[in-house]
Amino acid sequence: MNFREARGPGPGRDREAGPSAEPDLGGLLAHVARGDQAAFEQVYDRLAGPVYGLIRRVLRDPAQSEEVAQEVLLEVWRTASRFDPSRGSATTWVMTIAHRRAIDRIRSVTAEAQRDQKSAAAAMVPAPDEVAEAVEGNLDRERVRRCLGSLTDLQRESITLAYYGGYTYRQVSGLLGTPIGTIKTRIRDGLIRMRDCLGVA
Protein backbone atom coordinates (compact mmCIF):
# COMPACT_ATOMS: atom_id res chain seq x y z
CA MET A 1 0.00 0.00 0.00
CA ASN A 2 1.82 2.93 -1.25
CA PHE A 3 -0.37 5.99 -1.33
CA ARG A 4 1.84 8.32 0.59
CA GLU A 5 3.42 9.94 -2.43
CA ALA A 6 0.18 11.62 -3.34
CA ARG A 7 -0.03 13.44 -0.11
CA GLY A 8 2.99 15.56 0.30
CA PRO A 9 1.54 19.05 0.54
CA GLY A 10 4.91 20.61 1.01
CA PRO A 11 6.25 23.17 -1.42
CA GLY A 12 7.27 21.64 -4.71
CA ARG A 13 5.12 18.58 -4.29
CA ASP A 14 1.64 19.95 -4.44
CA ARG A 15 2.22 21.29 -7.91
CA GLU A 16 2.96 17.74 -8.85
CA ALA A 17 6.52 18.32 -9.78
CA GLY A 18 7.26 15.30 -7.66
CA PRO A 19 10.65 13.79 -6.97
CA SER A 20 12.44 13.15 -10.21
CA ALA A 21 12.27 9.40 -9.78
CA GLU A 22 8.47 9.44 -9.97
CA PRO A 23 6.40 10.57 -12.89
CA ASP A 24 3.97 13.26 -11.82
CA LEU A 25 0.32 12.41 -11.54
CA GLY A 26 -0.73 14.60 -14.45
CA GLY A 27 1.81 12.83 -16.65
CA LEU A 28 0.55 9.46 -15.49
CA LEU A 29 -3.01 10.47 -16.34
CA ALA A 30 -1.88 11.32 -19.86
CA HIS A 31 -0.61 7.76 -20.20
CA VAL A 32 -3.78 6.41 -18.66
CA ALA A 33 -5.79 8.36 -21.23
CA ARG A 34 -4.00 6.39 -23.92
CA GLY A 35 -5.03 3.10 -22.35
CA ASP A 36 -1.89 2.40 -20.34
CA GLN A 37 -2.99 0.03 -17.59
CA ALA A 38 0.42 -0.02 -15.93
CA ALA A 39 0.22 3.76 -15.55
CA PHE A 40 -3.24 3.37 -14.08
CA GLU A 41 -1.86 0.95 -11.49
CA GLN A 42 0.51 3.68 -10.39
CA VAL A 43 -2.34 6.13 -10.17
CA TYR A 44 -4.22 3.58 -8.13
CA ASP A 45 -1.33 3.11 -5.74
CA ARG A 46 -1.09 6.83 -5.16
CA LEU A 47 -4.73 7.73 -4.89
CA ALA A 48 -6.74 4.70 -3.81
CA GLY A 49 -6.02 5.51 -0.15
CA PRO A 50 -7.07 9.15 -0.34
CA VAL A 51 -10.10 8.30 -2.49
CA TYR A 52 -11.30 5.54 -0.21
CA GLY A 53 -10.53 7.49 2.95
CA LEU A 54 -12.41 10.58 1.83
CA ILE A 55 -15.44 8.59 0.73
CA ARG A 56 -15.48 6.69 3.98
CA ARG A 57 -15.21 9.90 5.96
CA VAL A 58 -18.34 11.14 4.21
CA LEU A 59 -20.36 7.92 3.95
CA ARG A 60 -19.03 6.12 7.03
CA ASP A 61 -20.31 2.72 5.89
CA PRO A 62 -17.27 0.69 4.72
CA ALA A 63 -19.16 -1.47 2.20
CA GLN A 64 -20.81 1.49 0.50
CA SER A 65 -17.53 3.36 0.60
CA GLU A 66 -15.73 0.55 -1.15
CA GLU A 67 -18.41 0.45 -3.82
CA VAL A 68 -18.25 4.18 -4.46
CA ALA A 69 -14.44 4.16 -4.40
CA GLN A 70 -14.48 1.49 -7.09
CA GLU A 71 -16.82 3.61 -9.21
CA VAL A 72 -14.62 6.64 -8.78
CA LEU A 73 -11.39 4.86 -9.68
CA LEU A 74 -13.02 3.35 -12.74
CA GLU A 75 -14.27 6.79 -13.69
CA VAL A 76 -10.70 8.06 -13.50
CA TRP A 77 -9.73 5.30 -15.91
CA ARG A 78 -12.60 6.03 -18.28
CA THR A 79 -12.36 9.80 -18.30
CA ALA A 80 -8.61 10.39 -17.90
CA SER A 81 -8.59 12.15 -21.26
CA ARG A 82 -10.85 14.81 -19.77
CA PHE A 83 -8.35 15.91 -17.17
CA ASP A 84 -7.37 19.50 -17.95
CA PRO A 85 -4.29 20.73 -16.04
CA SER A 86 -5.32 24.35 -16.56
CA ARG A 87 -8.30 23.79 -14.27
CA GLY A 88 -6.39 22.47 -11.29
CA SER A 89 -4.02 19.75 -10.16
CA ALA A 90 -4.50 16.11 -11.08
CA THR A 91 -4.96 15.20 -7.43
CA THR A 92 -7.72 17.77 -7.15
CA TRP A 93 -9.39 16.44 -10.28
CA VAL A 94 -9.54 12.95 -8.80
CA MET A 95 -10.53 14.05 -5.31
CA THR A 96 -13.26 16.26 -6.72
CA ILE A 97 -14.75 13.28 -8.51
CA ALA A 98 -14.46 11.23 -5.31
CA HIS A 99 -16.13 13.86 -3.15
CA ARG A 100 -18.86 14.49 -5.69
CA ARG A 101 -19.64 10.76 -5.97
CA ALA A 102 -19.80 10.44 -2.19
CA ILE A 103 -22.11 13.44 -2.06
CA ASP A 104 -24.30 11.99 -4.80
CA ARG A 105 -24.64 8.84 -2.78
CA ILE A 106 -25.44 10.60 0.44
CA ARG A 107 -27.91 12.99 -1.11
CA SER A 108 -29.87 10.23 -2.80
CA VAL A 109 -33.34 9.93 -1.32
CA THR A 110 -32.85 6.75 0.65
CA ALA A 111 -29.62 7.85 2.17
CA GLU A 112 -31.18 11.15 3.12
CA ALA A 113 -33.93 9.38 5.05
CA GLN A 114 -31.40 7.53 7.15
CA ARG A 115 -29.47 10.56 8.18
CA ASP A 116 -30.12 12.36 11.38
CA GLN A 117 -28.60 14.91 13.64
CA LYS A 118 -26.54 12.25 15.32
CA SER A 119 -24.51 11.54 12.24
CA ALA A 120 -24.16 15.27 11.76
CA ALA A 121 -22.62 15.56 15.19
CA ALA A 122 -20.35 12.64 14.40
CA ALA A 123 -19.18 14.31 11.22
CA MET A 124 -18.09 17.37 13.13
CA VAL A 125 -15.50 15.54 15.12
CA PRO A 126 -13.04 13.76 12.87
CA ALA A 127 -13.33 10.09 13.72
CA PRO A 128 -10.32 8.51 15.33
CA ASP A 129 -9.47 6.35 12.36
CA GLU A 130 -7.11 4.02 14.08
CA VAL A 131 -5.82 2.46 10.93
CA ALA A 132 -5.10 5.78 9.35
CA GLU A 133 -3.58 7.14 12.53
CA ALA A 134 -1.20 4.26 12.41
CA VAL A 135 -0.01 5.28 9.00
CA GLU A 136 3.31 6.89 9.53
CA GLY A 137 3.82 10.51 8.74
CA ASN A 138 0.51 11.67 7.30
CA LEU A 139 1.68 15.24 7.04
CA ASP A 140 -1.59 16.34 5.51
CA ARG A 141 -3.51 15.12 8.49
CA GLU A 142 -1.34 17.06 10.91
CA ARG A 143 -1.30 20.18 8.82
CA VAL A 144 -5.02 20.14 8.17
CA ARG A 145 -5.69 19.58 11.84
CA ARG A 146 -3.44 22.46 12.79
CA CYS A 147 -4.97 24.77 10.19
CA LEU A 148 -8.51 23.81 11.16
CA GLY A 149 -7.48 24.66 14.69
CA SER A 150 -6.60 28.19 13.63
CA LEU A 151 -10.18 28.89 12.49
CA THR A 152 -13.02 30.26 14.57
CA ASP A 153 -15.37 27.60 15.93
CA LEU A 154 -18.10 28.56 13.48
CA GLN A 155 -15.75 28.50 10.50
CA ARG A 156 -14.38 25.11 11.52
CA GLU A 157 -17.76 23.56 12.19
CA SER A 158 -19.23 24.90 8.96
CA ILE A 159 -16.36 23.63 6.86
CA THR A 160 -16.11 20.19 8.40
CA LEU A 161 -19.88 19.66 8.28
CA ALA A 162 -19.95 20.74 4.66
CA TYR A 163 -16.94 18.78 3.45
CA TYR A 164 -16.67 15.73 5.67
CA GLY A 165 -20.36 15.64 6.50
CA GLY A 166 -21.52 16.16 2.92
CA TYR A 167 -24.09 18.80 3.86
CA THR A 168 -25.07 21.78 1.76
CA TYR A 169 -24.43 25.17 3.31
CA ARG A 170 -28.21 25.50 3.75
CA GLN A 171 -28.30 22.26 5.73
CA VAL A 172 -25.29 23.41 7.74
CA SER A 173 -27.20 26.58 8.52
CA GLY A 174 -30.10 24.50 9.83
CA LEU A 175 -27.85 22.16 11.82
CA LEU A 176 -26.00 25.01 13.49
CA GLY A 177 -29.03 27.27 13.86
CA THR A 178 -27.14 30.08 12.17
CA PRO A 179 -28.43 32.30 9.34
CA ILE A 180 -27.63 31.09 5.82
CA GLY A 181 -25.78 34.26 4.90
CA THR A 182 -23.49 33.88 7.90
CA ILE A 183 -22.70 30.26 7.07
CA LYS A 184 -21.97 31.14 3.48
CA THR A 185 -19.44 33.79 4.40
CA ARG A 186 -17.91 31.74 7.25
CA ILE A 187 -17.30 28.83 4.87
CA ARG A 188 -15.61 31.14 2.40
CA ASP A 189 -13.59 33.10 4.96
CA GLY A 190 -12.59 29.90 6.73
CA LEU A 191 -11.56 28.16 3.54
CA ILE A 192 -9.50 31.16 2.48
CA ARG A 193 -7.70 30.91 5.81
CA MET A 194 -7.22 27.19 5.27
CA ARG A 195 -5.80 27.83 1.82
CA ASP A 196 -3.32 30.37 3.17
CA CYS A 197 -2.44 28.25 6.19
CA LEU A 198 -1.86 25.17 4.01
CA GLY A 199 0.16 27.18 1.54
CA VAL A 200 -1.67 26.00 -1.56
CA ALA A 201 -2.04 28.16 -4.64
Next chain:
Amino acid sequence: MGTAWGWRMKLRPDPHLLTGAYALDAVDDAERDRIRRHLARCPACAQEARGLREAATRMALAAAEPPPPQLREKVMAAVAQTRQQAPAGEPSTLTRKGAAWRQAAGRGRHGSSAAPGRAWMPRLAAVAMSLVVVAAVVLAVAQVVTQSRLNTARAQQAALSAVLSAPDARTATASVQNGGTVTVVYSHDERRMIFTAHGLPPLTGGKVYELWLMAPTSNRPEGLLDLQPGGRAVPVVASGLRPGDQTGLTVEPAGGSAQPTTTPIVVVPLTG
Protein backbone atom coordinates in the same frame (compact mmCIF):
# COMPACT_ATOMS: atom_id res chain seq x y z
CA MET B 1 -42.55 36.89 -16.43
CA GLY B 2 -44.16 33.57 -17.19
CA THR B 3 -46.19 33.27 -14.07
CA ALA B 4 -48.54 31.02 -16.01
CA TRP B 5 -45.84 28.37 -15.82
CA GLY B 6 -45.30 28.94 -12.14
CA TRP B 7 -41.70 30.00 -12.66
CA ARG B 8 -40.18 30.86 -9.39
CA MET B 9 -37.82 33.74 -9.53
CA LYS B 10 -35.30 32.99 -6.85
CA LEU B 11 -33.59 35.67 -4.88
CA ARG B 12 -30.10 35.65 -6.24
CA PRO B 13 -27.45 36.89 -3.87
CA ASP B 14 -23.93 37.55 -5.09
CA PRO B 15 -22.64 34.19 -6.34
CA HIS B 16 -19.12 35.31 -5.55
CA LEU B 17 -19.74 34.64 -1.87
CA LEU B 18 -20.49 31.04 -2.74
CA THR B 19 -17.00 30.14 -3.99
CA GLY B 20 -16.25 28.50 -0.63
CA ALA B 21 -19.40 26.40 -0.53
CA TYR B 22 -18.88 25.57 -4.20
CA ALA B 23 -15.33 24.38 -3.56
CA LEU B 24 -16.67 22.04 -0.87
CA ASP B 25 -19.56 20.78 -3.06
CA ALA B 26 -21.90 22.23 -0.45
CA VAL B 27 -24.31 23.69 -3.00
CA ASP B 28 -27.28 22.20 -4.82
CA ASP B 29 -27.28 21.47 -8.54
CA ALA B 30 -29.01 24.69 -9.56
CA GLU B 31 -26.57 26.77 -7.55
CA ARG B 32 -23.62 24.87 -8.94
CA ASP B 33 -24.74 25.74 -12.47
CA ARG B 34 -25.24 29.36 -11.52
CA ILE B 35 -21.82 29.61 -9.90
CA ARG B 36 -20.16 27.97 -12.91
CA ARG B 37 -21.70 30.61 -15.14
CA HIS B 38 -20.47 33.29 -12.82
CA LEU B 39 -16.96 31.83 -12.73
CA ALA B 40 -16.89 31.77 -16.52
CA ARG B 41 -17.37 35.53 -16.49
CA CYS B 42 -15.20 36.36 -13.51
CA PRO B 43 -11.56 35.21 -13.80
CA ALA B 44 -10.71 36.42 -10.30
CA CYS B 45 -13.56 34.37 -8.85
CA ALA B 46 -12.50 31.37 -10.91
CA GLN B 47 -8.99 31.66 -9.56
CA GLU B 48 -10.28 31.93 -6.01
CA ALA B 49 -12.48 28.87 -6.52
CA ARG B 50 -9.49 26.92 -7.87
CA GLY B 51 -7.38 27.81 -4.85
CA LEU B 52 -10.16 26.92 -2.43
CA ARG B 53 -10.65 23.60 -4.16
CA GLU B 54 -6.95 22.84 -3.76
CA ALA B 55 -7.40 23.56 -0.05
CA ALA B 56 -10.33 21.15 0.00
CA THR B 57 -8.05 18.58 -1.64
CA ARG B 58 -5.69 18.84 1.34
CA MET B 59 -8.65 18.09 3.59
CA ALA B 60 -9.38 15.09 1.38
CA LEU B 61 -5.82 13.80 1.61
CA ALA B 62 -5.92 14.19 5.36
CA ALA B 63 -8.70 11.62 5.44
CA ALA B 64 -6.66 9.01 3.55
CA GLU B 65 -6.75 5.50 4.85
CA PRO B 66 -5.74 2.15 3.42
CA PRO B 67 -8.47 0.82 1.14
CA PRO B 68 -9.72 -2.75 1.50
CA PRO B 69 -7.10 -5.06 -0.03
CA GLN B 70 -9.55 -6.63 -2.47
CA LEU B 71 -10.38 -3.26 -4.03
CA ARG B 72 -7.26 -3.20 -6.17
CA GLU B 73 -8.04 -6.47 -7.88
CA LYS B 74 -11.68 -5.47 -8.45
CA VAL B 75 -10.74 -2.15 -9.98
CA MET B 76 -8.06 -3.65 -12.20
CA ALA B 77 -10.44 -6.36 -13.41
CA ALA B 78 -13.03 -3.72 -14.25
CA VAL B 79 -10.45 -1.53 -15.96
CA ALA B 80 -9.45 -4.38 -18.26
CA GLN B 81 -13.05 -4.55 -19.50
CA THR B 82 -13.92 -0.89 -19.65
CA ARG B 83 -13.67 1.25 -22.73
CA GLN B 84 -12.29 4.74 -22.22
CA GLN B 85 -13.84 7.97 -23.32
CA ALA B 86 -12.35 9.89 -26.20
CA PRO B 87 -10.78 13.26 -25.38
CA ALA B 88 -13.26 16.07 -25.09
CA GLY B 89 -11.21 18.67 -26.89
CA GLU B 90 -11.77 22.36 -26.36
CA PRO B 91 -15.15 23.45 -25.06
CA SER B 92 -17.26 24.74 -27.91
CA THR B 93 -20.81 25.79 -28.46
CA LEU B 94 -21.71 22.13 -28.56
CA THR B 95 -21.05 21.66 -24.90
CA ARG B 96 -21.35 24.53 -22.53
CA LYS B 97 -18.20 25.84 -20.94
CA GLY B 98 -17.10 23.44 -18.29
CA ALA B 99 -19.35 20.71 -19.57
CA ALA B 100 -16.48 18.35 -20.08
CA TRP B 101 -15.34 18.92 -16.54
CA ARG B 102 -18.82 18.46 -15.24
CA GLN B 103 -19.30 15.40 -17.32
CA ALA B 104 -16.12 13.96 -15.97
CA ALA B 105 -17.41 14.48 -12.47
CA GLY B 106 -20.98 13.76 -13.38
CA ARG B 107 -20.99 10.11 -14.29
CA GLY B 108 -23.06 8.20 -11.86
CA ARG B 109 -23.84 4.60 -11.16
CA HIS B 110 -23.32 3.69 -14.78
CA GLY B 111 -19.67 4.32 -14.27
CA SER B 112 -19.01 0.69 -13.59
CA SER B 113 -20.61 -0.62 -16.74
CA ALA B 114 -18.72 -0.81 -19.97
CA ALA B 115 -18.80 2.37 -22.01
CA PRO B 116 -21.34 2.20 -24.78
CA GLY B 117 -18.89 2.43 -27.64
CA ARG B 118 -19.65 3.58 -31.09
CA ALA B 119 -21.91 0.82 -32.40
CA TRP B 120 -25.16 2.12 -31.10
CA MET B 121 -27.16 1.99 -34.32
CA PRO B 122 -27.98 -1.74 -34.14
CA ARG B 123 -29.00 -1.46 -30.53
CA LEU B 124 -31.56 1.14 -31.47
CA ALA B 125 -33.60 -1.57 -33.14
CA ALA B 126 -34.48 -2.83 -29.70
CA VAL B 127 -35.72 0.54 -28.64
CA ALA B 128 -39.33 1.36 -29.29
CA MET B 129 -38.59 4.67 -30.93
CA SER B 130 -39.90 6.35 -34.01
CA LEU B 131 -37.50 5.85 -36.88
CA VAL B 132 -38.29 9.33 -38.07
CA VAL B 133 -37.14 10.76 -34.78
CA VAL B 134 -34.01 8.67 -34.78
CA ALA B 135 -33.29 9.80 -38.30
CA ALA B 136 -33.74 13.42 -37.22
CA VAL B 137 -31.31 13.01 -34.34
CA VAL B 138 -28.77 11.13 -36.41
CA LEU B 139 -28.99 13.75 -39.12
CA ALA B 140 -28.54 16.49 -36.59
CA VAL B 141 -25.53 14.71 -35.11
CA ALA B 142 -24.08 14.17 -38.57
CA GLN B 143 -24.30 17.88 -39.13
CA VAL B 144 -22.53 18.53 -35.89
CA VAL B 145 -19.66 16.38 -37.02
CA THR B 146 -19.22 18.52 -40.09
CA GLN B 147 -19.82 21.82 -38.38
CA SER B 148 -18.04 21.40 -35.13
CA ARG B 149 -14.72 20.12 -34.02
CA LEU B 150 -14.63 16.44 -34.64
CA ASN B 151 -13.19 15.52 -31.30
CA THR B 152 -15.88 17.44 -29.47
CA ALA B 153 -18.50 15.63 -31.46
CA ARG B 154 -16.89 12.34 -30.50
CA ALA B 155 -17.11 13.29 -26.85
CA GLN B 156 -20.79 13.99 -27.31
CA GLN B 157 -21.26 10.70 -29.03
CA ALA B 158 -20.72 8.62 -25.93
CA ALA B 159 -23.42 10.60 -24.17
CA LEU B 160 -25.69 10.50 -27.19
CA SER B 161 -25.35 6.76 -27.61
CA ALA B 162 -25.93 6.22 -23.91
CA VAL B 163 -29.28 7.98 -24.17
CA LEU B 164 -30.27 6.57 -27.52
CA SER B 165 -29.53 2.99 -26.52
CA ALA B 166 -31.01 3.22 -23.01
CA PRO B 167 -33.84 0.71 -22.62
CA ASP B 168 -36.09 3.40 -21.19
CA ALA B 169 -35.33 6.01 -23.88
CA ARG B 170 -38.37 8.03 -24.93
CA THR B 171 -38.97 10.76 -27.41
CA ALA B 172 -41.18 13.81 -27.29
CA THR B 173 -41.86 16.35 -30.00
CA ALA B 174 -43.49 19.75 -29.70
CA SER B 175 -44.16 22.76 -31.85
CA VAL B 176 -42.60 26.05 -30.91
CA GLN B 177 -44.83 29.10 -30.57
CA ASN B 178 -43.16 31.26 -33.20
CA GLY B 179 -42.30 28.45 -35.57
CA GLY B 180 -40.09 25.41 -35.48
CA THR B 181 -40.18 22.02 -33.85
CA VAL B 182 -38.22 20.58 -30.96
CA THR B 183 -37.48 16.92 -30.43
CA VAL B 184 -36.24 15.50 -27.18
CA VAL B 185 -34.88 12.01 -26.61
CA TYR B 186 -34.47 11.29 -22.94
CA SER B 187 -33.71 8.53 -20.49
CA HIS B 188 -34.41 8.77 -16.80
CA ASP B 189 -32.13 5.80 -16.20
CA GLU B 190 -29.27 7.68 -17.82
CA ARG B 191 -30.55 10.95 -16.33
CA ARG B 192 -29.88 12.63 -19.64
CA MET B 193 -31.73 14.16 -22.52
CA ILE B 194 -30.77 15.08 -26.07
CA PHE B 195 -32.44 18.23 -27.28
CA THR B 196 -32.70 19.04 -30.97
CA ALA B 197 -34.68 21.67 -32.82
CA HIS B 198 -35.26 22.75 -36.38
CA GLY B 199 -37.10 25.56 -38.11
CA LEU B 200 -36.45 28.02 -35.30
CA PRO B 201 -36.69 31.61 -36.55
CA PRO B 202 -33.47 33.61 -36.23
CA LEU B 203 -33.48 36.14 -33.39
CA THR B 204 -32.59 39.79 -33.65
CA GLY B 205 -30.86 42.19 -31.31
CA GLY B 206 -28.36 39.61 -30.04
CA LYS B 207 -31.11 37.62 -28.35
CA VAL B 208 -30.58 33.91 -27.83
CA TYR B 209 -32.56 30.73 -27.33
CA GLU B 210 -31.81 29.32 -23.91
CA LEU B 211 -32.56 25.77 -22.90
CA TRP B 212 -33.83 24.86 -19.42
CA LEU B 213 -34.54 21.88 -17.29
CA MET B 214 -37.50 22.94 -15.25
CA ALA B 215 -38.80 21.57 -11.97
CA PRO B 216 -41.38 23.14 -9.66
CA THR B 217 -38.70 24.41 -7.32
CA SER B 218 -35.90 25.36 -9.67
CA ASN B 219 -34.99 26.03 -13.27
CA ARG B 220 -31.57 24.84 -14.40
CA PRO B 221 -29.98 26.55 -17.38
CA GLU B 222 -28.71 23.99 -19.89
CA GLY B 223 -27.00 26.27 -22.33
CA LEU B 224 -27.70 28.45 -25.31
CA LEU B 225 -28.78 26.95 -28.60
CA ASP B 226 -26.29 27.21 -31.40
CA LEU B 227 -28.48 27.94 -34.39
CA GLN B 228 -27.29 26.69 -37.77
CA PRO B 229 -28.62 27.83 -41.15
CA GLY B 230 -32.18 26.61 -41.57
CA GLY B 231 -32.95 27.16 -37.93
CA ARG B 232 -31.47 23.83 -36.90
CA ALA B 233 -30.00 23.82 -33.44
CA VAL B 234 -26.85 21.90 -32.64
CA PRO B 235 -28.06 19.08 -30.37
CA VAL B 236 -27.51 19.61 -26.68
CA VAL B 237 -26.96 16.78 -24.23
CA ALA B 238 -28.15 17.74 -20.76
CA SER B 239 -27.30 15.69 -17.69
CA GLY B 240 -28.81 15.50 -14.25
CA LEU B 241 -32.36 14.79 -15.36
CA ARG B 242 -34.71 14.27 -12.44
CA PRO B 243 -38.15 12.69 -12.26
CA GLY B 244 -40.82 15.25 -12.99
CA ASP B 245 -38.55 17.54 -14.97
CA GLN B 246 -39.78 19.46 -17.98
CA THR B 247 -37.63 21.05 -20.58
CA GLY B 248 -38.30 24.38 -22.19
CA LEU B 249 -36.91 27.17 -24.31
CA THR B 250 -36.96 30.87 -23.58
CA VAL B 251 -35.70 33.85 -25.51
CA GLU B 252 -33.06 35.64 -23.46
CA PRO B 253 -30.81 38.66 -23.84
CA ALA B 254 -27.35 38.15 -25.32
CA GLY B 255 -25.24 35.82 -23.20
CA GLY B 256 -28.26 34.13 -21.66
CA SER B 257 -29.71 34.40 -18.17
CA ALA B 258 -29.23 32.47 -14.95
CA GLN B 259 -33.01 32.24 -14.57
CA PRO B 260 -35.68 32.61 -17.26
CA THR B 261 -36.75 36.19 -17.80
CA THR B 262 -39.44 35.53 -20.40
CA THR B 263 -42.31 33.13 -20.85
CA PRO B 264 -41.14 29.87 -22.44
CA ILE B 265 -41.94 29.50 -26.12
CA VAL B 266 -42.16 25.75 -25.73
CA VAL B 267 -42.37 23.38 -22.77
CA VAL B 268 -42.00 19.61 -23.08
CA PRO B 269 -42.83 17.33 -20.14
CA LEU B 270 -40.34 14.48 -19.74
CA THR B 271 -42.69 11.89 -18.36
CA GLY B 272 -41.06 8.77 -16.97
